[in-house]
Amino acid sequence: MSTKKTHYPEIPRKNLGPGWWLANRHYTVYMIRELTSFFVTAFSLIYIYQVYRLASNPGTYSQYLDTVRNPAMISFSIVALGFTLFHSVTWFYLIGKIQPIKIGRKKTSPLLALGINTVFLVIISFAVLQLFIVGK
Amino acid sequence: MSKMSTVARFHALLWGVFSLGGFIAAFFLPILIYINNIAYPLGLWPVTSQDPTRLLVINQTVSTLFVFAAVGGSLFHGIFRLSATLAELGLKKQEAKITALGYAIIAVGLLALGYYLWVLSPNIIPGLAPPWSK
Secondary structure (H helix, E strand, C coil), X not given: CCCCCCCCCCCCCCCCCCCHHHXXXXXXXXXXXXXXXXXXXXXXXXXXXXXXXXXXXXXXXXXXXXXXXXXXHHHHHHHHHHHHHHHHXXXXXXXXXXXXXXXXXXXXXXXXXXXXXXXXXXXXXXXXXXXXXXXX | CHHHHHHXXXXXXXXXXXXXXXXXXXXXXXXXXXXXXXXXXXXXXCCCCCCHHHHHHCCCCHHHHHHHHHHHHHHHHHHHHHHHHHHHHHHHHHXXXXXXXXXXXXXXXXXXXXXXXXXXXXXXXXXXXXXXXX
């Protein structure tokens, strides 16, 4: 057996600008999917700040709640919810693509994974609502 | 060799946590955003006039753990993915700095979230009171 390494010529690569993802619909959808992470991160940090305000100074916490009621904040939250739901749908589809489950001779399709996980999302959301009802 | 495999194992672990965070964000974050930031300020079903965060995290064990998992997992997933996305958007040269900053934000964010939730619900760790709390 030969131990000689084969050296392949380097393929010339085009330098891509920051707007490369606008050139093709698939790239654009891909980038929108990745940018859902911005809203996931932003909401997480905002919520940590809310918990900090509640824990560190309950007296001034009601001032923070005025920020939550601000129309700009509500608008941001509606956009964040849209992007987070887009993350959910694309994540479920992606999992079905990466890890299909074998049942007999057949493999599950990404659409089936999306459907099943969406049902779980609804069930889990109702279960979380119960936490609020218990809290009351 | 063993050092490399440790690094590779740690890398695999981070990707595992990222994947878990993706599921957590997908299943838990939409309902939390809806209740806390849309239903509460707009007075929509099922929220009453009471602040949902107070209901969830003051002297509650299960819902406090839920908030920690939902927000902590989402933070890890979001920052891990955002760092890679920023590199793809033209910040490739700054990738190492962005990644380091991302891990720092994750560490501080998780510690702060865990500590303040513990202050609000000390019963999540029975028999141990949080230091420096009022």
